[in-house]
Amino acid sequence: MSVNKLALFAIFFILIAALSSTGPPRTTSAPNATAMRAFLESQYVPEAGLLRASVVSYPDNETIWLANDNLLAARALRLLNSSLWKNVSRSLARHGVAFNGRIDPLLGKPLGGFFCPEFRTLGRVYSKKFNATFTIKLETANRSCIMQDWRSYADLVVYGALSDLLRGNRSEAFHLYSHLLSMWDGNGFRDKAFSGVYQSYKCALFIYIYRSLGKPEEGRTVYLRCLKILTALQLKDGGIVTGYRTENGKIVPDGDPNTETTAMTIIGLYGRPVS
DSSP states (O other), X not given: OOHHHHHHHHHHHHHHHHHHTSSSOTTSOOOOHHHHHHHHHHTEETTTTEEOSBSSSTTGGGEEEIIIIIHHHHHHHHHTTOTHHHHHHHHHHHTTOSOOSSSGGGGTOOOSOOEEEEEEEEEEEEETTTTEEEEEEEEEEEEEEEOTTGGGSHHHHHHHHHHHXXXXXXXXXXXXXXXXHTTBXXXXXXXXXXXXXXXXXXXXXXXXXXXXXXXXXXXXXXXXXXXXXXXXXXXXXXXXXSEEEEETTEEEEOSOBBHHHXXXXXXXHHSOOOO
16 A cells, blocks of 8 residues: 555544544434524524523523623534624624633633622613513623632533643643532532522533543543433424423423523534643
8 A cells, every 4th residue: 555545544534533523422312503503593683793691581581691691602603603603703892701700711711710700781782683672791700709619519610620621730620520520410410509400501511521631431421411411401492401300310301491501512512622
């Protein structure tokens, strides 16, 4: 076999390996990506150039969150090749929002600490499309309020582990990942915020950190279970429901499909892993 043919075969196998690592395994169920993109696009408020938070649940169905929702949506829409990501990004830039001190690691920036959230109302906009007036809000970090108990929350542990990976500290990231696994009870993450209903986005975050750590054997059953859970939580409109319960081993949706959870699911499944 010639050197050129060997080189072509090597390139072929590298491409196959790369493609297989960008999403869930083909033999495993996963939420439909096309439907998730359609859901996010359906939430677009053209008058604001942003997505509303929710479909039914009040007041989120009349709220536009710059962060977390639209920061995540811009990334998710781009991952799924929707041209709307450009509109959303331009609108975020007009508001001066690129990060918010909480979800930053999902956007490639490590956190400098964990702080209590604070919420700001920035304005209102009427939408002819939805025949509703939306309140524009922002969730950001209150740097005067340090969270000492952040390791008690599954989502914050993921952000901490991703921050460590972004800084090149893989051993500490894996230490936090092991702590995250200790919160898993077989059906979901039972952390300090748990009150009887599991939060779907924490499964999406787990998938992302699992992929970022190279899909270790430790936690593979959690990864596969989370894929099944998120698939079961996808409604006909393509959105992922915010919460769920389990009854006799069956996943029961609890809540409303929304922008944040759907965007996090897309990033978890298809976002470029942190390395």
